[in-house]
Amino acid sequence: MRHRKSKYTLDRKAAARNSLIKNLAQSLVLHEKIKTTKTKAMAARGLAENLISWGKLNDLHGKRMLRRYLSEIAMKRLISEVAPRLSDRTSGYTRITDLGSRFGDGAQMAVLEYLLQPKADKPVKSAKTVEKKSEKSDKKKT
Numbered sequence: 001m002r003h004r005k006s007k008y009t010l011d012r013k014a015a016a017r018n019s020l021i022k023n024l025a026q027s028l029v030l031h032e033k034i035k036t037t038k039t040k041a042m043a044a045r046g047l048a049e050n051l052i053s054w055g056k057l058n059d060l061h062g063k064r065m066l067r068r069y070l071s072e073i074a075m076k077r078l079i080s081e082v083a084p085r086l087s088d089r090t091s092g093y094t095r096i097t098d099l100g101s102r103f104g105d106g107a108q109m110a111v112l113e114y115l116l117q118p119k120a121d122k123p124v125k126s127a128k129t130v131e132k133k134s135e136k137s138d139k140k141k142t
Helices: 014-031 038-057 060-069 072-085 127-141
Strands: 033-037 094-101 108-114
Touching: 014 033, 014 038, 014 060, 014 072, 014 108, 033 038, 038 060, 038 072, 038 094, 038 108, 060 072
Parallel strands: none
Antiparallel strands: 033 108, 094 108
């Protein structure tokens, strides 16, 4: 029985699963967007988020943790390009977007990508909408 088992097994043994997740995370760092199955994307998301957190530290410990999962090229790219662009965020560095079913086998496909644009603030209401609302409330009062 699978009671309280929380990881995605991906029908692989542990070594193959860990290798797959490392490769997905490295591809995400190099390409900033990958297309894969939804389950693989959800499995790789956790490692991808941790990689950004370690890259933002930019110290010896963070570099050693990154070296466990990434090649030298990917590690340098993460520290110099990707992590600084995500410095305003404290978490939630990735997004998974559903793409629908794959034609061949019907697997659910998804895109895993970094949120590299800055965080959007709340939209500012224009003066016209504020005036219209105040006019409507004045009409209701009379």
